[in-house]
Amino acid sequence: MSFEDKLKELEDIVSKMESEQLELEESIDLYKKANELAKNLSDELNNSLKKMSFIVENDEVKELDLDKMDKKDI
Amino acid sequence: MSEYLTVSKLNQYIKSLIESEFSLLNVVVIGEVSGLTKHYTGHFYFTLKDENSQIKCMMFSTYASKLDFSLENGMKILIKGYVGVYDKGGTYQLYCREIELYGEGEYLLKLEKLKKKLSEEGIFDKEKKKIPFLPNRIGLITSSTGAAIYDYISTIKKRFNVEVYVFPCLVQGINAPKSIIDAIKKSFNYDIDLLVITRGGGSKEDLKVFNDESLIRFVSDIDIPLISAIGHKIDTTLIDYVSSFNAITPTDAAVNSVPSLLELKTKIEALSKNADRLLKRKYEELFERLSSLAVIIEKNNIKNLIKKNIDRVLLLEKRVDLSFKYKINSIIKKLNLINDKINYLNPYNLLKSGYGLINNQDNKLITSINDVYENQEIIIDINGGKIKAIVKEIIK
Numbered sequence: 232m233s234f235e236d237k238l239k240e241l242e243d244i245v246s247k248m249e250s251e252q253l254e255l256e257e258s259i260d261l262y263k264k265a266n267e268l269a270k271n272l273s274d275e276l277n278n279s280l281k282k283m284s285f286i287v288e289n290d291e292v293k294e295l296d297l298d299k300m301d302k303k304d305i
Numbered sequence: 306m307s308e309y310l311t312v313s314k315l316n317q318y319i320k321s322l323i324e325s326e327f328s329l330l331n332v333v334v335i336g337e338v339s340g341l342t343k344h345y346t347g348h349f350y351f352t353l354k355d356e357n358s359q360i361k362c363m364m365f366s367t368y369a370s371k372l373d374f375s376l377e378n379g380m381k382i383l384i385k386g387y388v389g390v391y392d393k394g395g396t397y398q399l400y401c402r403e404i405e406l407y408g409e410g411e412y413l414l415k416l417e418k419l420k421k422k423l424s425e426e427g428i429f430d431k432e433k434k435k436i437p438f439l440p441n442r443i444g445l446i447t448s449s450t451g452a453a454i455y456d457y458i459s460t461i462k463k464r465f466n467v468e469v470y471v472f473p474c475l476v477q478g479i480n481a482p483k484s485i486i487d488a489i490k491k492s493f494n495y496d497i498d499l500l501v502i503t504r505g506g507g508s509k510e511d512l513k514v515f516n517d518e519s520l521i522r523f524v525s526d527i528d529i530p531l532i533s534a535i536g537h538k539i540d541t542t543l544i545d546y547v548s549s550f551n552a553i554t555p556t557d558a559a560v561n562s563v564p565s566l567l568e569l570k571t572k573i574e575a576l577s578k579n580a581d582r583l584l585k586r587k588y589e590e591l592f593e594r595l596s597s598l599a600v601i602i603e604k605n606n607i608k609n610l611i612k613k614n615i616d617r618v619l620l621l622e623k624r625v626d627l628s629f630k631y632k633i634n635s636i637i638k639k640l641n642l643i644n645d646k647i648n649y650l651n652p653y654n655l656l657k658s659g660y661g662l663i664n665n666q667d668n669k670l671i672t673s674i675n676d677v678y679e680n681q682e683i684i685i686d687i688n689g690g691k692i693k694a695i696v697k698e699i700i701k
Contacts, residue, residue, distance in 0.1 A: 235438035238573070245576050248583040258587045265580040272573050276566055284458050284469040286449070287491065295471060297458055 234275055241268040313392070320390035323397060329388040334360075334399060335407050338380045343369075349376060353384065353399065361398040362386075368402055374414055376404065383407040416516055420543060423521060429546040434530035436549050436561070437498055442468040443562055444497035444529075446488045449473035453503045453534075453555040460559035465566040470495050476504040482517035489527065499562060500527070502544065503534035503555045515542035524548065534558035656688040674701055 232240075244265045248258060284295040310318075323329060336353035343349055347366025352359050362384065369376075376382070385403040390396070406414045423429060443461070447453040449471070458469050474488035475481040485502065492500060502524075504511070514520070515535045524531060525547040533544045534552035545551040552558035656662070663671045664684045671677060677696055685692040 233437075233439070238569070241573070241576050245579045245583065248580060248587075253587070255587060255591055258584055262580050262584040265577065269573050269577040269580070273570070276570055276573075279466045279566065282466045282468050284461075284471070286471040286473065287495065288449070288473060290491075292470070295454075295458070295469075297455060297462070 234272065237268050237272055241265055241272065244268070312395070316390065316392035316395050319397075320392050323388060323390050326388075332384075332386060332388060332399070334384045334386075335381065336360075336384075338376060338378050338382055341376060341378050343376075349401075351376075351378075353382075361396055362401055363398055364401040364404065372404060374406060381407045381410045412513070416543070419516070419518055420546075423518075423543070423546075428522065428525045431525055431547070433547075433549045434528065436530045436532065439465070439564060440467055440499035440562060442470060442495065442497050442499075444489075444492035444495065444500045445469055445471045446474055446485060446492065446500060446502045447471070447504060447555075448476045456555040457501065457503060457559045460556045461563060464559065465563035465569075467563055470497065477511045477514060481514040482520040485514070485520055486523050489523070493529075497529060500529050500531040501534065501558050501562060502531065502548075503552075503558055504536070512536055512542050515544040520544065521547055532558050532561060656686065659688070661692075662686040674699065 244261050247253075248261050248265070253261070284297070285292050286295045287293075334353065336355050336359075339352050339354055339359075341349065341351040347369055349362075349364040349369045351362050353362045354360075364386075383405045384399060384401045386399055386401040388397060389400050391398060405411065445454065445457055447457075454471055458471075461467065461469055470492065472488040472492050475484035489500065489502075502515075504515075512535060515533070521543045524544055530549040531547075532550045532552055533542070533548035534555055534557060535542050535544060536553075541551075550561055552561050662685065664686065665671055665676070666682050666684070668684065671683065677683070677699060679696055679699060681696045683694050683696060685694060
């Protein structure tokens, strides 16, 4: 499931909890699901910090280090 | 020649001199249009000028009607024509047979024609691919040297760090369109789900690359959403008509490529808190409902009601005249009768007479033989307790 789908599901669950007359058991189930989704999404956000950038030259993929880029060029 | 000339004669003489000059019969002149008048007869009158000088020009309607563009002041044009004299006004002027746009003007005209052609073919009407909410891997198509890579990636890192693969290409010169197409083709092998073509600023001349017909046709056919960030707002290029989104600068392209991590974090936290609050509210709501139900049960308990009524009647009895005693007694009898009936109807009172109630494992009352199966565990309520039993045989 994509990040967007998960976020959408979390929004839907919370609005369902908000608007509908639910049984207590159902509320608890939804709450558990919401908690799990929120944790999952937060983990994904935190994981993004580790992502890298690359440059593909002559079919070779090299890591791109912005700090080492020649600033005179840019 | 006589001692004097009339004005007409002099002008006619000058006219014959100028108009017999071979080198003025066919001239090609470039300059800028000013003071243009389009006469209702269809003739055009204007002045052609450069930095230092100017010349009056006119174009007869027969020629003017053949122009394939609208002549306007400020245009740089190339005129093919001849020099003649308008003797009534004593002025010499350039008579235009043909006018073409010159330099940038010519380029813009060609561009306009290409735009019309592609538009008529429906190239610009193709459905634009939707930019993903959060791309997994972005392909950046740009020059390997230049601020674009730095601006783009540093903004992505600040906003929401996703993988960016850079596919370097030429962004100016006649080989650039092919180089860009090759870079995009290469990106197809790397699971890219969003493409960004950017170039940073630059002169108008450089923008020509992004108006290239083969490039536009290629981009209009690709299945991956594409953001173009070619120039600044005023410089629209044809690639903008086939891309999913037109950004102004590489930084702007990055802002439109990914959502803001900070905003998402805040949103997720808010949703999570909301879920906490709503569950808590649910508990409170249920507790309130139970409390009010308890009150209602207490209030509406029929036995209590009857007892209360009896109490009230007894109380009244003490207060009223003895002559009413008989009536009151009959009311009390009636109320007691109702009380007895209620007791009689209570199924549990039947148990005292030796009846039993058979329940299934879930403690639901079994009311038909069809709800029972062999070896089923059943619970029988009888007076004084319960019996757990196993069904041995079913006889219908």
